[in-house]
Amino acid sequence: MTDRAGAPVDPVLLARALRQWSEMGLPALFLDQLDRSQAVSLASASASAAAPVAPVLPSIPDEVGAPRPSTVEETAAAPVEAPAPAPTPVDDFDDEALREAVRGCTLCALHQTRKQTVYADGAPDARVMVVGEAPGAHEDATGLPFVGEAGRLLDLMLAAIDLSRRDSVYICNVLKCRPPGNRNPQPDEIASCSPYLRRQIELVRPEAILAVGSFAARLLTGSGDTASLGSLRGTVHSYEGVPLVVTYHPAALLRNRTWSRPAWDDLQLLRRVMEGA
Ligand code: SF4
Numbered sequence: 001m002t003d004r005a006g007a008p009v010d011p012v013l014l015a016r017a018l019r020q021w022s023e024m025g026l027p028a029l030f031l032d033q034l035d036r037s038q039a040v041s042l043a044s045a046s047a048s049a050a051a052p053v054a055p056v057l058p059s060i061p062d063e064v065g066a067p068r069p070s071t072v073e074e075t076a077a078a079p080v081e082a083p084a085p086a087p088t089p090v091d092d093f094d095d096e097a098l099r100e101a102v103r104g105c106t107l108c109a110l111h112q113t114r115k116q117t118v119y120a121d122g123a124p125d126a127r128v129m130v131v132g133e134a135p136g137a138h139e140d141a142t143g144l145p146f147v148g149e150a151g152r153l154l155d156l157m158l159a160a161i162d163l164s165r166r167d168s169v170y171i172c173n174v175l176k177c178r179p180p181g182n183r184n185p186q187p188d189e190i191a192s193c194s195p196y197l198r199r200q201i202e203l204v205r206p207e208a209i210l211a212v213g214s215f216a217a218r219l220l221t222g223s224g225d226t227a228s229l230g231s232l233r234g235t236v237h238s239y240e241g242v243p244l245v246v247t248y249h250p251a252a253l254l255r256n257r258t259w260s261r262p263a264w265d266d267l268q269l270l271r272r273v274m275e276g277a
Pocket residue numbers: 102105106107108109110111117175176177189192193
């Protein structure tokens with residue numbers, strides 16, 4: 001079995017991905033052009049993955065608005081480096097000092113409406129750092145990023161490429177306080193809060209960053225406020241030397257399941273980046 005770029009596909013990983021796909025309740029996947037030996041290989045891998053495999057069916061087409069697929073070749077051909085940010089007072093903070101600074105932060109108006117700040121979750125020595133947009137209601141209530149349904153979907157997406165927030169992923173947001181009513185982050189809020197994120201990345205020093213959603217993607221790639229998520233996907237960017245992959249926010253995937261296929265492509269790109277790191 002090969003992927004669309006012609007690279008071999010590990011049947012165990014494919015079986016695991018199909019299981020995750022099924023658990024996420026996503027539309028049926030159609031895998032065409034399997035011969036008998038490949039089907040047997042996949043079934044065998046499914047057994048070793050200790051879980052039922054979703055139906056094997058013809059592949060779904062790329063959906064409307066889903067940008068081009070990701071390729072390893074693009075990784076080598078088009079690294080994009082964001083401009084270096086200016087120094088800030090938190091640049092020398094360790095993790096504990098940074099967490100405390102965030103907890104007491106009043107730099108923007110969001111401190112007036114938050115229940116609590118949401119600093120991060122996951123492994124401090126993570127291989128991958130996931131950066132989202134801002135806390136929602138569940139996060140504001142618990143103090144943890146990516147909880148609730150979107151958080152569960154993110155965990156499943158990460159598990160599909162053998163990552164977990166317990167062992168190998170550090171998760172945080174651009175904003176550490178919830179915007180009222182889950183409105184979009186404002187430019188002044190992002191400007192005030194982004195030094196915390198920058199220091200978090202310096203402290204974790206991940207092998208790769210996964211930016212989920214357009215606000216994190218635009219900030220970390222240094223692209224303009226109007227850059228679409230589609231224009232940023234499918235390329236390995238660089239954030240101060242750290243490879244950066246862009247994908248949809250899990251909350252957006254819950255609203256639009258047709259983006260599941262390109263999101264899966266993004267995860268595969270991230271996996272290939274890590275294998276090459
Ligand atoms: S969103 Fe960021 S900058 Fe604004 S109050 Fe919260 S921690 Fe401070």
